[in-house]
Amino acid sequence: MGATTTLHALPRPPQSGGAQLVPSAVMAMLIFVVTEIMLFAGFVSAFTIMRRSALVWPPPGQPRLPVMETAANTALLLASGVTLVIAHRAFRRHAPDARTPLLATLLLGSAFVVLQGREWVQLLAAGLTMTSSTLGSFFYLVVGLHALHAVVALGLVASAWSRLRRGFLARSFFGVTEVFWYFVVGIWPLLYWRLYL
Amino acid sequence: MSARARRCAATWSAAPVAALLAAAPGTARACAVCMGGAGDRAETGFLLGSLFLSALPLVLVGAIVLWIRRRARLLTAEAASGSLRSPETPARCASSLGTAQPARR
Amino acid sequence: MATQTMTAGAAGEAHAAHAEQTFWQRYVFSTDHKTIAMQYLFTGMAMAVLGGFFSYVFRMQMAYPGAEVPFWGIVTPAAYNTLITNHGAIMIFWVAMPVLIAAFGNYLIPLMLGCDDMVFPRLNRLSYQIFLLSVLVLFSSFFVKGGGFGGAWTVYPPLSSKAEYNLTPGGSTIFLIAVALEFVAFLMGGINFITTAMNSRAPGMKMYDIPMVVWTIVLASILFMGSVGPLVAGAVMLIFDQTIGTAFFDPNRGGDPILWQHLFWFFGHPEVYVVLLPALGIVAEIITVFSRKKLFAYRTAIYVAIATCVLSFTVWAHHQFIAGIDPRMANIFTVTTLLISVPVAQMMLVYIATLYGGSITFTTPMLWALGFIATFLLGGVTGIFLGTAGSDIYFHDTYFVLAHFHYTFYPIAIIGSFAGFTFWFPKMFGRMLNETLGKIHFWVTITAFSGTFLPLFVTGILGDNRRIPDHRIYPELDTPMLNGLREFATISMVIMLLVQFVFVFNVVWSLRRGKKAGKNPWKANTLEWTADSPPPHGNWKDLPRVYRGPYEYSVPGRSEDYWPQDVPN
Numbered sequence A: 001m002g003a004t005t006t007l008h009a010l011p012r013p014p015q016s017g018g019a020q021l022v023p024s025a026v027m028a029m030l031i032f033v034v035t036e037i038m039l040f041a042g043f044v045s046a047f048t049i050m051r052r053s054a055l056v057w058p059p060p061g062q063p064r065l066p067v068m069e070t071a072a073n074t075a076l077l078l079a080s081g082v083t084l085v086i087a088h089r090a091f092r093r094h095a096p097d098a099r100t101p102l103l104a105t106l107l108l109g110s111a112f113v114v115l116q117g118r119e120w121v122q123l124l125a126a127g128l129t130m131t132s133s134t135l136g137s138f139f140y141l142v143v144g145l146h147a148l149h150a151v152v153a154l155g156l157v158a159s160a161w162s163r164l165r166r167g168f169l170a171r172s173f174f175g176v177t178e179v180f181w182y183f184v185v186g187i188w189p190l191l192y193w194r195l196y197l
Numbered sequence B: 001m002s003a004r005a006r007r008c009a010a011t012w013s014a015a016p017v018a019a020l021l022a023a024a025p026g027t028a029r030a031c032a033v034c035m036g037g038a039g040d041r042a043e044t045g046f047l048l049g050s051l052f053l054s055a056l057p058l059v060l061v062g063a064i065v066l067w068i069r070r071r072a073r074l075l076t077a078e079a080a081s082g083s084l085r086s087p088e089t090p091a092r093c094a095s096s097l098g099t100a101q102p103a104r105r
Numbered sequence C: 001m002a003t004q005t006m007t008a009g010a011a012g013e014a015h016a017a018h019a020e021q022t023f024w025q026r027y028v029f030s031t032d033h034k035t036i037a038m039q040y041l042f043t044g045m046a047m048a049v050l051g052g053f054f055s056y057v058f059r060m061q062m063a064y065p066g067a068e069v070p071f072w073g074i075v076t077p078a079a080y081n082t083l084i085t086n087h088g089a090i091m092i093f094w095v096a097m098p099v100l101i102a103a104f105g106n107y108l109i110p111l112m113l114g115c116d117d118m119v120f121p122r123l124n125r126l127s128y129q130i131f132l133l134s135v136l137v138l139f140s141s142f143f144v145k146g147g148g149f150g151g152a153w154t155v156y157p158p159l160s161s162k163a164e165y166n167l168t169p170g171g172s173t174i175f176l177i178a179v180a181l182e183f184v185a186f187l188m189g190g191i192n193f194i195t196t197a198m199n200s201r202a203p204g205m206k207m208y209d210i211p212m213v214v215w216t217i218v219l220a221s222i223l224f225m226g227s228v229g230p231l232v233a234g235a236v237m238l239i240f241d242q243t244i245g246t247a248f249f250d251p252n253r254g255g256d257p258i259l260w261q262h263l264f265w266f267f268g269h270p271e272v273y274v275v276l277l278p279a280l281g282i283v284a285e286i287i288t289v290f291s292r293k294k295l296f297a298y299r300t301a302i303y304v305a306i307a308t309c310v311l312s313f314t315v316w317a318h319h320q321f322i323a324g325i326d327p328r329m330a331n332i333f334t335v336t337t338l339l340i341s342v343p344v345a346q347m348m349l350v351y352i353a354t355l356y357g358g359s360i361t362f363t364t365p366m367l368w369a370l371g372f373i374a375t376f377l378l379g380g381v382t383g384i385f386l387g388t389a390g391s392d393i394y395f396h397d398t399y400f401v402l403a404h405f406h407y408t409f410y411p412i413a414i415i416g417s418f419a420g421f422t423f424w425f426p427k428m429f430g431r432m433l434n435e436t437l438g439k440i441h442f443w444v445t446i447t448a449f450s451g452t453f454l455p456l457f458v459t460g461i462l463g464d465n466r467r468i469p470d471h472r473i474y475p476e477l478d479t480p481m482l483n484g485l486r487e488f489a490t491i492s493m494v495i496m497l498l499v500q501f502v503f504v505f506n507v508v509w510s511l512r513r514g515k516k517a518g519k520n521p522w523k524a525n526t527l528e529w530t531a532d533s534p535p536p537h538g539n540w541k542d543l544p545r546v547y548r549g550p551y552e553y554s555v556p557g558r559s560e561d562y563w564p565q566d567v568p569n
Helices: A024-053 A067-093 A095-125 A134-166 A171-195 B003-023 B040-078 B093-097 C009-016 C023-028 C033-063 C077-113 C121-141 C169-199 C212-243 C257-291 C298-312 C316-320 C327-355 C364-387 C389-395 C399-429 C435-461 C480-513
Strands: none
Touching: A024 A134, A024 A171, A024 B040, A024 C169, A024 C212, A024 C257, A067 A095, A067 A171, A095 A134, A095 A171, A134 A171, A134 C212, B003 C327, B040 C212, B040 C257, B040 C327, C023 C033, C033 C077, C033 C121, C033 C399, C033 C480, C077 C121, C077 C169, C077 C212, C077 C257, C077 C399, C121 C169, C169 C212, C212 C257, C212 C298, C257 C298, C257 C316, C257 C327, C257 C364, C257 C399, C298 C327, C316 C327, C327 C364, C327 C389, C364 C389, C364 C399, C364 C435, C399 C435, C399 C480, C435 C480
């Protein structure tokens, strides 16, 4: 490269004539979420194919997945999505008002993760492991991946909440958090339907 | 897009679908290496999975593109009507600096 | 703060000696899109040397089975598997993608859009670092017990999932990890490309003022984003199968090996178009500049590229016609596969129509671009035989398949890259390449390339299977005719590799002695030619403004035959 590259990382604001159509950070997160949805779609279609091609389903000698308890967990997660919508509206109106619904999202989401974790412990004790059957393999893989996403998204929500409390939550950061949390909430009913029912 | 162009596009996108449907055979099996397999359920599973996976990225990307287009439209409508932008190229905000397009195709 | 940029190279040089920026900061940990592009470019080229060397070794084994190969030795069947697997994977994942998408994308997108850098420069730097990590992880797989992965680059289980089949217990897992890391790197790069193209275009640049190559790289990135998920899912499942003993792909325990093929090719076929599209864009730029004509049907070309993307999601199962898939599916995928040749052929017609009646100059980049059209057409036409389920049953796994996809991938990855590299070399390094050496390099390369793969079409039709390390054990494959063709292909291939030294010499010589390029040596319209050569950090002192589309060549009534995008009138 030329000798004129001596100055490193000049802090020039990104060039744009006016407001961005979609803030770059939100756009980046949207693209990332598309990739993530495709990742889960890959797992879900693989599971569907395996389930259809099995001669006996669910696999004999394996514990059944707790449909009702998880339905309650699902309700918690969906409620956290609703509180985030409320937070979104409040943020638009008067930013500090979003604090309570954002905290509610954080708590509901954490409750979901903790309860799912408890479910894992019980299932492991009942003999459903990663290698015991294809049901177990897929269950831990897909639900574990979702839990991983939920934990990361909770970190974002927590960070947004603490930023808001200190009074400097940028709209784009909130947008990124929202996109990712809606993704975590939105993909779960699909996983629940395919895996549990 | 004019109504005529739209109709034209609809016709052309219907043609490949019709071709696909026409190509779907009944139970003919010319495949010398096809194994017994686990029966029709697995095959249908593969077929459904394939259709699902093929359609999903198109739907996702299409939805985002449509959403951005709508936002662009709204922004254009909000922006000062004096800008020289032609309405069918919503493009983006930065172009509201009002540059004429001398050599439009 | 562009005003703070050193105004002249001399000032920059004077500062470089004692500036706070060390060598490491400037070349290794830079966030500048041009430096990152160079890192990708040279890493990709180094990997191409490795991939080329691998192919040299196993081609020698094909032509002279059992003989000692110079610089390697005796090729054992296990080594053959490792070489062929890694040749394929390196050429696609570590050469075609970094050079065509990451290097040209990083270099051209900000320059052609008239902005100073990517939207997320640090994400961009991280992207390269992860890519480099993936290279190192791949290298490490060659040194574990059993050697590098030897289960073919398509990684079909059960061959890939069971160490007792592929005999490379460590290499197979490390290989998958390397591929996954590489995808993470391109995910970051692709996010950057799409967001930059959306949000940081120069004032006045509308959607249809964007040069073709930016369109195609962005579309390729979108295509990559949409298709990579299922493969990552499959890779995770396969890694679990290999390491902790799950049974996703083990039919004995309820799994399904065909499932992997679907997940792999769901990404694998769009991947062909992910690398094809940037090459198409590069060729479009070159052809318009050296025909001095407006790109024929610019908008149609964009729609055609989009149509290619849409269709490419629906063709993948043509790789599995003989894997025992549902005949209903085979029929659907035959139709879609043949359908996708329509937009690609239309793109070729766009080029030919652009050439028609133009005042063509046969510079080296133009020769490469024309060579791309000629060779890629042959690759596309032979694909018709393979896309049709009926004939594919006969051709599958023969050298016909191999020759076909080399006739598509070689034009894309090698010819397309050379076209782009020779075209933008003056911009990248500020000096012109030597034309005579460039033309020698072009003609010998393209002739030797055809000499390599045309014979392999014939051996394929004669029934030569492509997975056999030593043909002498099959008497019907050990005929004089087949052996002669194999030997001819190998000799051509060695010539093709040797002539690359001419290219290397040309680059090294031109970097020191080449003619100074100036800002716009080709008299092109797009914005990158309005920056200095090489462009400084921040690209322009005053960022350009765009007044028209990128292909206004030979406009009647103007004294010059080009009309740069940033000139008001």
